Amino acid sequence: MTHPAKGIDHCFALVDDLDAAAAQFQALGFTLSPRGAHSAAKGTANYTIMFPNDYFELLGILAPTELNAARRETLATQGQGLHAVACRIDDAEEAAKALSARGIATQGLGSFSRPVPLPDGSEGVAAFSTVAFAPEETPLGSVFMCQHKTRETVWIPELFDHANTACGLDAILAISETPEKDAKAFARLWAAGQISEVEGGYKVSTGPNSASLILCTPDAMAARYPATNLAATAQGAFTTLRLKTHDLDRLKSCLEQSDVAFSETLKGVCVGPEFAAGVVMEFVPA
Numbered sequence: 001m002t003h004p005a006k007g008i009d010h011c012f013a014l015v016d017d018l019d020a021a022a023a024q025f026q027a028l029g030f031t032l033s034p035r036g037a038h039s040a041a042k043g044t045a046n047y048t049i050m051f052p053n054d055y056f057e058l059l060g061i062l063a064p065t066e067l068n069a070a071r072r073e074t075l076a077t078q079g080q081g082l083h084a085v086a087c088r089i090d091d092a093e094e095a096a097k098a099l100s101a102r103g104i105a106t107q108g109l110g111s112f113s114r115p116v117p118l119p120d121g122s123e124g125v126a127a128f129s130t131v132a133f134a135p136e137e138t139p140l141g142s143v144f145m146c147q148h149k150t151r152e153t154v155w156i157p158e159l160f161d162h163a164n165t166a167c168g169l170d171a172i173l174a175i176s177e178t179p180e181k182d183a184k185a186f187a188r189l190w191a192a193g194q195i196s197e198v199e200g201g202y203k204v205s206t207g208p209n210s211a212s213l214i215l216c217t218p219d220a221m222a223a224r225y226p227a228t229n230l231a232a233t234a235q236g237a238f239t240t241l242r243l244k245t246h247d248l249d250r251l252k253s254c255l256e257q258s259d260v261a262f263s264e265t266l267k268g269v270c271v272g273p274e275f276a277a278g279v280v281m282e283f284v285p286a
Contacts, residue, residue: 003102003191004095005087007210009146010055011172011241012046013279014071014083014234018060021080021277022047025058028271028281029164029254032058033156034117036126042112043068050159051168053209056241058277081234081278082241084142085172085213087190087206092129092147104188105134108144116153124153133189139182140174140215141237143189164254165246167286169211173240175230176201179215186213200224211242225270227263228280232273241279242267244286251283 015021022032025047033048043065049056061068061075074083089095096106113127132144148154160167176182180195183202187193192207200220204213221230221239233239245251248269255262260275268284275281 001094001098001101004089004091004098005145005190005207006090007088007190007192007207008054008169008172008213009086009088009148010048010057011082011085011169011211011238012057012059013081013277014075015058015060015080015277016075018045018047018058018062021058021060024275024277025049027258027260028276029162029251029258030166031159031162033159036114036116037062038114039112041065041067044071048154048159049162049166050155051166052155052160054169054211055154056169056243078235078237079233079278081273082141082172082238083234084144085238086130086144086146088210089145089147092131092145095145095147096131099133105137106131106145107134108132118153119156119158124150126150126153137185137189139178139185140176141234143186164251164283166243166251166283167246168244169241170244170284171203171212171214171240171242172238173214173216173221173224173242173280174238175218175221176215177217179217183213183215186215224265225263225280225282228270228272229274230280233278233280239280240282242282242284245283246286248283248285 037045043063047058109131111129116124127149129147179201183195190206201216271281
């Protein structure tokens with residue numbers, strides 16, 4: 001059986017206050033979807049920031065329930081920020097079988113749906129099946145796989161237009177004490193997973209037209225973002241979301257209008273986690 005994971009589909013930030021996080025990302029110049037409420041049993045809701053090929057999600061807890069106890073524990077022990085990466089797959093059930101045949105453990109196979117307000121004022125349904133890699137397969141954070149059953153109610157073209165001109169995921173960065181070891185472990189999670197050395201760490205290529213995953217030593221991450229308080233990011237998870245951006249000048253204008261401080265990086269512009277719900281946001285030329 002072939003390896004089912006074709007790249008990075010999306011990633012999500014688990015946040016303390018969902019609507020406050022949404023306001024922060026609107027201030028950065030993003031267009032957000034309407035808030036999507038999950039079931040009462042889940043007790044969660046989300047906003048999405050959509051791009052033509054992938055997306056970023058803000059996930060928050062509206063009410064404590066048995067099903068969100070683990071997420072509440074994550075927030076309490078690791079803090080808000082970039083906690084999870086979702087892989088592209090065609091079929092969740094088949095993915096679990098194919099990975100098992102390769103000796104890669106998974107857990108939590110299941111399906112769910114949520115209502116979606118549509119641009120014409122009607123309401124649709126977004127339906128998914130997901131399955132997660134077992135914790136022992138992921139050195140940092142959480143990685144799961146997501147089968148989209150109703151892409152038309154998730155990838156809504158009206159949501160692709162962002163005032164800051166962001167247009168897609170470029171890379172996800174994480175702090176690692178053992179970046180080569182962790183990169184090799186992560187590379188197993190994608191069919192096209194390959195590692196290469198970068199300054200201060202290792203990069204995992206996850207597939208064609210897919211964001212990469214970069215593991216950096218603590219010193220290397222600090223050197224990349226010297227003006228940033230990395231302690232305010234999710235600990236033991238992912239640190240930075242790097243986005244492809246058409247026009248950095250328009251991005252800077254959005255940030256200045258919102259009184260959001262930013263700094264220059266070697267590749268682009270960085271916004272600290274205090275302005276982005278615990279996520280370091282880096283914007284680079286598309």
